Amino acid sequence: MTVWSKKLSATIRRLLPFLAPPVNLEALDTLDTSKFYVENVRSILGVSHREALEICETAVRQGVFQKAVEIWCPDGSVAATAADESGLPASVRCFVDNDGGFTEEVLMATSVLRKTTYYTLSDVAVEAH
Numbered sequence: 001m002t003v004w005s006k007k008l009s010a011t012i013r014r015l016l017p018f019l020a021p022p023v024n025l026e027a028l029d030t031l032d033t034s035k036f037y038v039e040n041v042r043s044i045l046g047v048s049h050r051e052a053l054e055i056c057e058t059a060v061r062q063g064v065f066q067k068a069v070e071i072w073c074p075d076g077s078v079a080a081t082a083a084d085e086s087g088l089p090a091s092v093r094c095f096v097d098n099d100g101g102f103t104e105e106v107l108m109a110t111s112v113l114r115k116t117t118y119y120t121l122s123d124v125a126v127e128a129h
Contacts (some may be wrong), residue, residue, distance in 0.1 A: 024048035
């Protein structure tokens with residue numbers, strides 16, 4: 001078990017002692033702390049989506065995690081990221097296939113693209129190691 005996984009496991013138990021889930025230590029050790037999703041937390045802890053979201057949001061309020069949002073182009077690439085939706089641009093450039101089978105770069109409104117919330121381990125949490 002790495003220092004990171006020990007720290008996160010202890011933090012979860014401290015913040016939400018009523019859950020005290022069994023932690024998948026192998027998965028926790030492979031988690032990319034620079035960008036992870038509620039589903040990663042749900043899978044590692046073996047809890048529901050709602051409980052994983054509660055854990056993530058509690059960790060944000062406690063300064064352990066930072067929350068951000070990303071915009072996805074239709075081809076699956078991330079076009080933009082920001083601390084919150086208000087920081088996203090009104091439009092982004094994405095590559096899309098046209099009728100002729102060629103890929104072209106087009107300007108797309110972010111309001112029509114998929115947005116995903118993700119989390120990172122906060123600088124404060126990293127410094128605590």
